[in-house]
């Protein structure tokens with residue numbers, strides 16, 4: 001396995017930088033230089049700067065010599081740097097199934113498409129093909145960090161960790177734990193077995209990345225219907241010993257919620273089942289949360305658990321619409337997830353787009369548009385600035401990385417993407433700009449309008465370069 005090297009050179013990036021430091025607001029830093037040291041950490045941000053000024057003043061201040069600095073300059077006005085996207089919920093093992101879900105809903109989708117695909121990745125050659133393509137594709141879409149579910153197979157899960165490490169994607173790697181609900185050929189034989197397997201993955205990752213700086217294990221009970229009470233208790237004990245993060249699903253689909261009530265008759269609610277088993281805490285990332293009750297959302301907030309909002313999946317599998325504004329107003333930290341292959345798109349830009357669109361179908365705190373006042377309808381809607389926050393800094397908070405990634409600030413790591421919105425017609429011959437992706441910029445748009453166009457019509461063709469910890473990982 002090739003080591004995930006840092007570049008070994010200091011770097012300067014010059015141009016426009018855009019990020020969301022707080023919910024609902026984008027900050028634009030034009031004509032700016034961002035200096036990144038050889039470890040991939042931002043060490044200076046200089047406004048009113050160009051290449052010449054950077055060389056003349058910044059290098060001296062930082063003690064850098066000319067021959068040890070690589071410079072990347074945005075090539076024209078419609079290129080800008082943006083923080084790397086953070087996918088807080090994605091099943092790498094389901095990647096071959098993206099788009100293949102027919103009219104199924106969660107429980108039949110799991111049986112028909114998902115469990116057979118995941119089980120088939122015990123073939124390491126197949127796992128390598130699938131995981132390599134998944135990482136390549138998500139990097140190409142600007143995802144610098146992903147919280148992955150792999151499968152129950154330890155060797156294949158460890159391979160996903162190896163590949164993330166060597167391809168340079170920041171990742172959380174979850175060996176899936178499930179001792180019921182799945183087909184016989186795809187189950188943990190006991191909670192003991194699941195604990196040993198999870199520990200084996202933790203130890204493997206410790207060997208390749210001892211401080212979990214790029215790749216970290218994450219404890220992964222699939223969801224309550226697939227885990228016995230003993231399994232949840234044992235995983236909770238493991239989490240308390242290791243202090244590792246955890247991820248699972250909650251309240252995605254009506255039949256799933258009914259199943260939880262049947263399987264855990266003493267549980268007051270779905271969230272209560274996780275809480276009474278000791279896994280509802282600040283390290284837990286809950287995917288979906290579509291149908292949480294008021295009491296459950298209050299409990300999630302009180303325990304400081306996080307939520308991965310997966311709008312693409314929630315629409316594809318007819319699960320419903322999560323009430324993101326309502327969750328945020330309770331103080332819950334929310335990020336975005338593709339949830340491939342419940343979701344069909346590998347792109348967090350797409351998740352951001354869909355987060356705005358599905359929020360239009362809600363009133364606050366929940367219900368049908370037709371019986372809400374205009375004010376209530378407008379309140380539930382998420383803005384472009386808000387969904388870009390969820391895609392970056394919100395995701396960083398969900399993964400416990402808000403001090404490292406998600407915005408451009410001194411001390412943060414250079415996890416970033418260079419976005420190119422194309423050229424305005426005046427600059428370039430018609431037949432040239434026509435091939436630049438799916439966006440047409442005319443030149444009169446404000447920056448906010450340019451960003452809105454990117455969110456609604458942009459795609460990986462606009463993502464020119466991607467870096468993680470200063471290392472160029474996609475071009």
Ligand SMILES: Nc1nc2[nH]cnc2c(=O)[nH]1
Nearest residue numbers: 091222223249313339342
């Ligand atoms: N969307 C989704 N929901 C789940 N609930 C349990 N497993 C899964 C899964 O793989 N995908």
Ligand SMILES: [Zn+2]
Nearest residue numbers: 249287339342
């Ligand atoms: Zn999922």
